[in-house]
Amino acid sequence: MSTTPRVVIIGAGIVGANLADELTARGWDRVTVVDQGPLPLTGGSTSHAPGLVFQTNASKTMTAFASYTVEKLTGIDVDGAWCFNQVGGLEIATTPERLADLHRKQGWATSWGVESQVVDVDECVRLHPLVDRDRILGGLHIPSDGLAKASRAVVALARRAEARGARFQGSTRVTGIEQTGGRVTGVRTPDGVIPADVVVSCAGFWGQELGAMVGMDVPLLPLAHQFVWTGQVPELVGRNDELSEASLPILRHQDQDLYYRERADRLGIGSYAHRPMPVDLRELPQGDGVRESSMPSMLPFTEEDFAPAWEQSQLLLPSLRTSKIDNGFNGVFSFTPDGGPLIGESRDVAGFWIAEAVWVTHSAGVGRAVAQLLVDGRSEVDLHGCDVHRFEDVQLAPEYVSETSQQNFVEVYDVIHPLQPRLSPRDLRVSPFHTRQQELGAVFLEAAGWERPHWYEANAHLVDELPAEWVPRERDAWAGQFWSPIAAAEAWKTRTAVALYDMTPLKRLEVSGPGALALLQRLTTGEMDKSVGSVTYTLALDEAGGIRSDLTVARLGEQLFQIGANGPLDHDLLLREAPDDGSVQVRDVTGGTCCIGLWGPRARDLVQRVSADDFTNDGLKYFRAKRARIGGVPVTAMRLSYVGELGWEIYTSADNGQRLWDVLWRAGQDLGVVAAGRAAFNSLRLEKGYRAWGHDMTTEHDPYEAGLGFAVRRQKQADFVGREALAGRGDDTVSRRLSCLTIDDGCSVVLGHEPVFVDGRPAGYVTSAAFGHTVGRPIAYAWLPASTTVGTGVEIEYFGTRIPATVTAEPLVDPGMTRLRG
Ligand SMILES: Cc1cc2nc3c(=O)[nH]c(=O)nc-3n(C[C@H](O)[C@H](O)[C@H](O)COP(=O)(O)OP(=O)(O)OC[C@H]3O[C@@H](n4cnc5c(N)ncnc54)[C@H](O)[C@@H]3O)c2cc1C
Numbered sequence: 001m002s003t004t005p006r007v008v009i010i011g012a013g014i015v016g017a018n019l020a021d022e023l024t025a026r027g028w029d030r031v032t033v034v035d036q037g038p039l040p041l042t043g044g045s046t047s048h049a050p051g052l053v054f055q056t057n058a059s060k061t062m063t064a065f066a067s068y069t070v071e072k073l074t075g076i077d078v079d080g081a082w083c084f085n086q087v088g089g090l091e092i093a094t095t096p097e098r099l100a101d102l103h104r105k106q107g108w109a110t111s112w113g114v115e116s117q118v119v120d121v122d123e124c125v126r127l128h129p130l131v132d133r134d135r136i137l138g139g140l141h142i143p144s145d146g147l148a149k150a151s152r153a154v155v156a157l158a159r160r161a162e163a164r165g166a167r168f169q170g171s172t173r174v175t176g177i178e179q180t181g182g183r184v185t186g187v188r189t190p191d192g193v194i195p196a197d198v199v200v201s202c203a204g205f206w207g208q209e210l211g212a213m214v215g216m217d218v219p220l221l222p223l224a225h226q227f228v229w230t231g232q233v234p235e236l237v238g239r240n241d242e243l244s245e246a247s248l249p250i251l252r253h254q255d256q257d258l259y260y261r262e263r264a265d266r267l268g269i270g271s272y273a274h275r276p277m278p279v280d281l282r283e284l285p286q287g288d289g290v291r292e293s294s295m296p297s298m299l300p301f302t303e304e305d306f307a308p309a310w311e312q313s314q315l316l317l318p319s320l321r322t323s324k325i326d327n328g329f330n331g332v333f334s335f336t337p338d339g340g341p342l343i344g345e346s347r348d349v350a351g352f353w354i355a356e357a358v359w360v361t362h363s364a365g366v367g368r369a370v371a372q373l374l375v376d377g378r379s380e381v382d383l384h385g386c387d388v389h390r391f392e393d394v395q396l397a398p399e400y401v402s403e404t405s406q407q408n409f410v411e412v413y414d415v416i417h418p419l420q421p422r423l424s425p426r427d428l429r430v431s432p433f434h435t436r437q438q439e440l441g442a443v444f445l446e447a448a449g450w451e452r453p454h455w456y457e458a459n460a461h462l463v464d465e466l467p468a469e470w471v472p473r474e475r476d477a478w479a480g481q482f483w484s485p486i487a488a489a490e491a492w493k494t495r496t497a498v499a500l501y502d503m504t505p506l507k508r509l510e511v512s513g514p515g516a517l518a519l520l521q522r523l524t525t526g527e528m529d530k531s532v533g534s535v536t537y538t539l540a541l542d543e544a545g546g547i548r549s550d551l552t553v554a555r556l557g558e559q560l561f562q563i564g565a566n567g568p569l570d571h572d573l574l575l576r577e578a579p580d581d582g583s584v585q586v587r588d589v590t591g592g593t594c595c596i597g598l599w600g601p602r603a604r605d606l607v608q609r610v611s612a613d614d615f616t617n618d619g620l621k622y623f624r625a626k627r628a629r630i631g632g633v634p635v636t637a638m639r640l641s642y643v644g645e646l647g648w649e650i651y652t653s654a655d656n657g658q659r660l661w662d663v664l665w666r667a668g669q670d671l672g673v674v675a676a677g678r679a680a681f682n683s684l685r686l687e688k689g690y691r692a693w694g695h696d697m698t699t700e701h702d703p704y705e706a707g708l709g710f711a712v713r714r715q716k717q718a719d720f721v722g723r724e725a726l727a728g729r730g731d732d733t734v735s736r737r738l739s740c741l742t743i744d745d746g747c748s749v750v751l752g753h754e755p756v757f758v759d760g761r762p763a764g765y766v767t768s769a770a771f772g773h774t775v776g777r778p779i780a781y782a783w784l785p786a787s788t789t790v791g792t793g794v795e796i797e798y799f800g801t802r803i804p805a806t807v808t809a810e811p812l813v814d815p816g817m818t819r820l821r822g
Contacts, residue, residue: 057108063108069361127248491680494674501643507568602668610663631660705737744793
């Protein structure tokens with residue numbers, strides 16, 4: 001008899017069915033899938049999903065999910081009927097901006113390994129003869145995209161899972177989650193409890209309701225989205241037989257927020273061009289015994305909302321002028337604050353997982369990832385952008401979820417610059433320096449709810465003072481957005497005088513108690529058992545040696561550590577891993593504290609004017625921390641710098657923040673102190689070769705590949721997660737490497753995610769990039785084969801143009817560390 005865990009999956013849509021298939025494929029055969037609706041058409045979003053699968057996405061992970069969906073659904077059928085029809089995908093441009101963006105998108109496709117071409121008008125019309133050639137400028141063709149028959153795929157996947165032991169049970173509503181001692185024990189239904197060791201909610205847009213049963217925030221919003229089927233389109237008659245349904249590529253007209261698919265001699269049209277229509281779950285018909293006509297996910301069609309979409313469709317596809325709308329509906333599915341799916345386990349009720357806000361497009365990839373998490377403890381694909389615990393507390397407020405999810409609906413097809421901040425809600429979180437920053441004309445962008453200065457208009461006059469070699473080059477219109485030459489002046493001042501950086505938004509965690517040391521020893525690659533006052537740059541790995549995070553750990557007391565972390569996922573990790581005997585406390589202290597990075601060759605001169613404490617080299621050595629007073633303000637100073645200059649991260653409590661800023665600001669005036677923003681910061685950090693987790697490396701990379709082998713203490717006594725996996729690996733064994741590139745023409749700035757070509761073939765992709773003001777050249781970090789050694793010429797593709805670059809030894813600035821240690 002099987003001894004694998006008993007799993008209950010809530011929801012028999014495309015996600016639940018994929019998960020059942022993936023789990024049973026891994027030998028977990030005690031799987032029960034329950035759904036409130038009848039099988040196989042449950043009334044959820046999958047029941048009527050038109051199933052367009054456009055794979056290419058700015059996110060590598062989302063593209064990988066989609067590519068796996070294509071691969072998997074291509075290989076299954078129901079009694080010979082297809083589940084995936086690989087008709088290809090065509091995204092057309094009707095504006096020059098869109099055409100340019102399609103080139104950028106083609107770059108993503110190349111970076112993530114999806115074959116694609118930007119094609120001219122003739123080719124667009126050859127591929128899709130219904131398109132009016134006079135309205136378009138070109139398109140992006142992805143031959144491997146296509147149509148998923150989601151409801152049929154559910155049947156195929158269910159059959160396969162059932163053959164391996166799974167059970168599917170319809171018309172069974174889950175009304176509660178049973179738990180004992182913080183662990184899930186089953187799901188409650190009107191017919192009784194179904195026992196379970198693991199419960200996975202794949203409840204789609206009902207996700208919040210299920211999450212609430214265990215007190216878990218599930219930040220998604222159900223929204224209605226219009227879809228219609230046309231009547232017969234004369235030009236399509238006779239093109240397709242009943243079985244194949246479609247042969248024209250799926251089509252996107254993103255300039256008008258529209259998409260199209262063929263079905264026999266009709267077209268399906270989906271529109272995001274209408275007002276966002278949030279849906280209140282309480283107003284939907286209950287799932288029991290639903291018929292197609294009253295599916296909870298199909299709301300009545302509001303014709304007036306579709307009128308502009310129909311007009312635009314007839315312009316793009318003139319054949320529609322002789323057709324009509326046969327039927328339509330407002331279909332419901334999930335949107336989230338950042339557009340990503342929601343995957344993860346409840347922190348309070350072990351064994352309760354969710355996999356929600358997932359498109360058909362990504363469903364097989366998500367199913368595989370969740371199965372890997374459950375069976376192997378880790379997914380082969382990086383999940384940080386999908387983890388339900390990625391959000392800050394303020395981002396879980398219903399008002400925030402509602403507004404940002406609606407905005408995502410509105411912007412779903414927009415051309416979005418990577419730095420483009422949301423316009424609302426803003427000013428959610430401000431540092432204690434905010435008033436001063438406003439006075440200095442800070443240009444704020446937003447991240448994790450924080451207002452973060454990117455540069456200060458008050459520094460504009462410095463641009464005229466820049467020495468010739470620091471004068472920034474002109475940027476192209478795209479790279480010039482959300483950028484200012486003032487950043488060059490702020491970088492210059494940091495390297496030649498002194499600057500204040502607001503580091504407050506960086507997550508700070510406090511780990512304390514008798515078990516704190518042991519916990520950190522186990523979770524990190526560094527030696528944590530050092531003297532009080534030591535600071536260690538270290539890595540948190542997963543069991544396979546993948547980088548979960550990079551952390552800066554300061555030992556402030558025998559049992560007290562402050563951790564500079566990357567975000568909520570680090571907090572989540574520590575909370576989960578802390579023993580439950582009360583020997584460790586983990587607190588997020590970010591909001592109650594603040595931090596100024598005081599950096600530059602004159603930083604010591606400045607701080608010594610306002611502090612009686614010893615900030616000399618001996619008084620506070622590199623990578624040491626101590627308590628001090630600056631202008632009377634009690635602070636913790638840490639001698640480190642992301643920008644590669646002498647100086648300290650100076651922490652204090654939030655109430656003292658403004659005074660700290662004022663003290664440093666006043667004392668530094670004749671030393672040339674400036675306030676400097678993220679734009680300068682990012683440039684300086686890349687010149688110094690400092691990696692940004694989530695951009696440059698993730699769980700998909702090990703420390704040696706990422707150039708972070710120095711942070712792994714092999715001789716450490718204590719065992720740590722990932723150690724075993726690293727055995728036998730080292731700098732010399734890697735097959736790929738995070739590499740530093742400089743751009744040969746000295747002026748072309750790329751922004752990230754662009755493909756890199758070696759010997760004319762795609763070989764990797766850019767992770768982070770900036771203009772290096774000190775070195776007078778643009779810099780890009782990229783994943784490349786290890787054989788691409790220093791001095792090798794490569795090409796970066798940027799909007800369809802190849803830009804020559806060279807693999808360069810790093811760091812580009814101060815490799816001898818004299819500035820930092822000076
Ligand atoms: C009009 C429209 C067009 C779309 N077009 C596309 C497209 O072209 N491409 C694409 O990739 N995606 C598309 N989508 C999105 C896609 O359909 C969904 O994201 C996807 O189907 C979600 O799958 P799911 O399994 O998570 O959810 P669902 O299919 O909704 O399944 C969730 C299931 O959970 C069940 N459930 C909920 N609560 C309970 C409970 N308490 N007890 C028991 N069972 C419960 C429900 O009955 C439901 O069957 C479209 C969506 C709509 C509405």
